[in-house]
Amino acid sequence: MSESVKTRKKFRIRNMSLLVTVLLFIGLFTAGSAAYDRFFSLSTFCNLLNDGSYMIIASIGITFVLLTGGIDISISSTIAFTCVFSAFLLRTGFAAGVVIPLVLLIGLLFGALMGFMIDAYKLQPFIVTLAGQFFMRGLCAVISTESIPITDDFYKKMALNKIIFAGAKIYYYVFIAAVVLIGAMFVLKYTRFGRTVYAVGGNELSASLMGLPVRKTKIMVYSISGFCAALAGVVFSFYTLAGYSLQNVGMEMDAISSAVIGGTLLTGGVGTVIGTTVGVMIQGVIQTIVTYQNLNTWWTKVFSAALLCLFIVIQRILAGRSEKIKDVRGKLEKTA
């Protein structure tokens, strides 16, 4: 039983920044509840999940990339493309059962292609995915500059079907996000690929000297990111029942900031998808509070910005402190 005590202790130490994130979420939620009537309810919480599910999926995808120390800024365009292309195909008369697998495959392959270019030609992920962003956004406009409504029955069903639990509505697509989250957690913790993702982010050179498949892993994380973006696009089209070429501009930065608020280091190697999910929900809470306060929605950005700054400083301090502790320990050992 001492085993379990040890693991629990480890859990506490390792997830310091996750703990901070969760506390912050609870703090914000409490603050909102104290300030506004009818804020504190299960339905407010469930609405965070309903509105945030596509964001959670996309952010989890990008977390894989960030964990290896890379970056993917193409995801917002991939989401928009998925929506527009799905809407276009559905209007042309294709069945949802064909359209959804097809757009998911496109997202996956597009991510794989970017990953391949980054790896094979030693290109900067930022530039490659920037090109990807332009490309996908451009394709959206090529298909249609107008918003295309979706009238497909399956999409409508997904948009409207929900379970009602103690007065709170949970839409079906929240479960898609839940499956993605649980799947990602399992992959990162219990598969060789997942651990290699962390190793690559920790020290790429070491990882390759230890004989880990660094190249394959790098291509795979971009594929996952592309796939998750496409899946987020599908969920987003359930949510909005339309495809519009200017959807979600700049949303990749929200995803990155959610991951960072959730404890992911942009240098790679540190972070969890559960943290990222809480990060998304924190941004959701801020948005809700801003709405309740009747402020301009842009205030959401201002508060997120402040939070982001706060978080990177906290992370820096935490990291700095552990380095210091190590220094002191090293010295003690040396004098011993």
Place this chain on the structure above:
Amino acid sequence: MSSENMLIQMEHISKSFPGVAALDDVSLELKSGEIHALLGENGAGKSTLIKVLTGVEERDGGSVLLEGVPVFPKSPQDAQKLGISTVYQEVNLCPNLSVAENIYIGREPKKRGSIDWKKINQDSRTLLDRFNLNIDVTKNLDFYSVAVQQMVAIARAVDISAKVLILDEPTSSLSSVEVEKLFEVMHMLKAQGMGILFVTHFLDQVYAVSDTITVLRNGRYVGTYAAAELPKMQLVGKMLGKEYAELDLSSEKEELIGGERECLLEMKQACGPGTISNIDLKIYKGEVLGISGLLGSGRSEIVRLIFGIDHLEQGEISLNSQKLAGKGPLPAIRCGVAFCPENRKTEGIIGDLSIRENIILALQAKKGMLRAISRADAERIADKYIKMLEIKTPSQEQRAKNLSGGNQQKVILARWLATDPQLLMLDEPTRGIDVGTKAEIQKIIVGLAEQGMTVVFISSEIDEMLRCCSRMIVLRDRKKVGELSGKEIAESAVMSLIAGGVKNGENKEAV
């Protein structure tokens, strides 16, 4: 092939890089149950030999036999599969993963398709127990000191393949207690029949642990000796390229003009961060001071400290009786200190800039970014030094990376001379350049001192140190162990100090 317990036989290995023959007909034999020290100064070819053995570099010629079978490792993984593992000074593990995971990543035990964390943690505990290491294996690697990290790296290496273990300068960042522990582990592995190839710069450690010594010099094989039969002095001689018997005991150096010499720079009880400890040092105006010692003895660290690259932890450094700020190189440059670092390619030359631009860099920094040096001035300065130092180039617009090593070194020298320094510090200025240019640079150094400049000169080659220096301090294990001047400067004296002998009166260190 020959004897039964022969693990590795490397014969007639050669390897050249553009312009340099890094290895020329080098041989090495490693038996099982043997700790074999590989020694040599900078540029001797130790690391190239190891890279060839571990598949990082491909050899140009020669053969490698592993237990009598020819092998041709193409990558570190290849070598690992064959049974050759390497642990480097800078630990090649992932700091963000747990100790246990670092040992097992890439070959994790699985249970029903998912990683069996319990088994990983248990197995690594059992494994580290063998190394007398009782630590919490679930903590992240960077929670532990470098010594522990290194032990973990060794544990991983041994667990993967237990034939040949290469330790590349494993002790450089360890304390003496930690070194002891490492030696215990090495003895244990040796008893299990592993062959260990050990690279280090600390001679005491060589004698403490190794059975056999192979010495390389300038990419050539010097010899293999039983450690018990090779006195330390002879070893130093072999490393530096002089047989002890051949040493000329008298130096042609003139006795320095006596009387009061003006002190330019003084170091009092200076300590760097984990580098040198309690160094007292005076540099007099117009002299060429040599700093001697083997690699890792602290010679570069002293000049880095003076130049403000490393942070002074204790003690003080004063220039012309004024305290040096020690906050980065710029204040030092403004005080008239110049420094050509050891690593020309990464710390000196900026390859994509022209010769002219490279030369005026330091002067521009000294003047401040806002007061730009005019094109005409820059051209004049560049021309002057190209002529003065005889830099061989078609024009001053040539990119610096297209020059030969020797000419690049001259460009860096020109860069610092352009700042008109009082104190010029040169760390290994002649490494890896041809003999002719070496002689030219030595001449320039002596000439500068005659004109009144003060020069600090560091080199691994004892010959050129003897030729250039009017005074010399000798370091061992990051401490000053002696000071020689005028007639005292002779190879035998320097070497006995380096080796830790008890020849010179000033030598306070016990062996």
